[in-house]
Amino acid sequence: MNAFKRTVNVVNDWRHSLTTVFSRSITPVNSGQFPSARLSPKRSRTTDAKPGPVTGEAQKPRLSAIDLARKVREKAKAPATPPPSSTQQKRVQDLKRFSTQLQSVHPNVLAKHLHRSLLYQDDHVVVINKPYGVALREDTGVTSICSVLPVLSKMMSGNKIKSDFQLLPCLGLEKEASGALLLAKRAEVAENIVNFQRNNQVQITYWVITVGVPVPSEGVIDIPIIEREVTGPQPHYKMALSPLFKMNDAGDGLTRVRAHRQAHSAVTRYKVLDSSCGCSLVELQPSTGVKHQMRVHMAFGLTCPILGDHKYSHWNKLAPQKLPERVLKKLGLEQSKSRHLPLHLHARRLTLPGAQRAGVSVRCPAPKYFTQTSTLLQLTLPLEEQQD
Numbered sequence: 001m002n003a004f005k006r007t008v009n010v011v012n013d014w015r016h017s018l019t020t021v022f023s024r025s026i027t028p029v030n031s032g033q034f035p036s037a038r039l040s041p042k043r044s045r046t047t048d049a050k051p052g053p054v055t056g057e058a059q060k061p062r063l064s065a066i067d068l069a070r071k072v073r074e075k076a077k078a079p080a081t082p083p084p085s086s087t088q089q090k091r092v093q094d095l096k097r098f099s100t101q102l103q104s105v106h107p108n109v110l111a112k113h114l115h116r117s118l119l120y121q122d123d124h125v126v127v128i129n130k131p132y133g134v135a136l137r138e139d140t141g142v143t144s145i146c147s148v149l150p151v152l153s154k155m156m157s158g159n160k161i162k163s164d165f166q167l168l169p170c171l172g173l174e175k176e177a178s179g180a181l182l183l184a185k186r187a188e189v190a191e192n193i194v195n196f197q198r199n200n201q202v203q204i205t206y207w208v209i210t211v212g213v214p215v216p217s218e219g220v221i222d223i224p225i226i227e228r229e230v231t232g233p234q235p236h237y238k239m240a241l242s243p244l245f246k247m248n249d250a251g252d253g254l255t256r257v258r259a260h261r262q263a264h265s266a267v268t269r270y271k272v273l274d275s276s277c278g279c280s281l282v283e284l285q286p287s288t289g290v291k292h293q294m295r296v297h298m299a300f301g302l303t304c305p306i307l308g309d310h311k312y313s314h315w316n317k318l319a320p321q322k323l324p325e326r327v328l329k330k331l332g333l334e335q336s337k338s339r340h341l342p343l344h345l346h347a348r349r350l351t352l353p354g355a356q357r358a359g360v361s362v363r364c365p366a367p368k369y370f371t372q373t374s375t376l377l378q379l380t381l382p383l384e385e386q387q388d
Helices: 002-026 041-049 065-077 087-100 107-116 145-156 187-198 293-301 325-331 335-340 368-376 383-387
Strands: 118-121 125-130 178-184 203-211 218-222 225-230 236-241 245-247 254-256 267-276 279-286 345-352 360-363
Touching (some): 087 335, 107 125, 118 360, 125 345, 178 187, 225 293, 279 293
Antiparallel strands (some): 118 125, 125 178, 203 345, 218 267, 225 236, 267 279, 345 360
């Protein structure tokens, strides 16, 4: 009997202990007694919103491949710049696009463009249409014509592993000029063409648009050219005239002066094809190949600088070309935007002599900005250009 009572008492004690434990777990915690148990609303929300260790995917779900491709296409279709709100802004944007469309592009892109613009080829030479703003040779790592000639040679050989030939430059053409550029397929051909040029047997005819009308309308400029330093706030070097004659003291005749030892003989034939609005379309045929020869002869010899020639429109400073008010009005530009005008110097026709074959004569169509400017200035291009 005593054992039974002791068992009942043990059970009652166990039941009382269990009730006490349950009552403590159910009783709410007093926040005043346990301040560390109180959570801020911000922290509690964060804890509820981010139950796992990876929090970025919960807030920003991943895009599927289809949605990502659609997003890329929409971004590509979106205009990079807002549409022009006036005719003048549209003109400026067009000039910017013409001036920079092939500068700083991938070499393969430039090679494909040159391949599409091929003007002539035979077993010895190739003539391409050089775009504006692309240098023939460049030492600063920028894409140039010479840097893409291996790719162009491979394209012209049918993308063979080894090209049938390697294109080489023969004649130079300024970075700011456009038009026919001659390339040779072999080194001996390039050497022969250089000899032809020294003997004045290679003829290249240029078209330029000038600010001003040359007088007389046809003639020959035979004035040597020398490189000189321009002093002032912006010291720089320019090619300049080094004439062999000067006015005598009486002012009624010319006196010959001694030629400068560093001056180069320079001869340029010119002919005015059309003139309007104070500007002219002029055909140039240089007999020598001095640096910037045509630009210097037109700007300082005839006082009719080439349109877009910001280097030789001023002698003592570096500044955008200053244009007459009526020319700006015809072009739809303000003077502050004249810096966007490209140099209107185009290699129109290239003629090579024929030794054992007929001579080569290739015409190159003028670029779009050149034809647009001639239309705005009411300058009529020759009929042969309209037929190209």
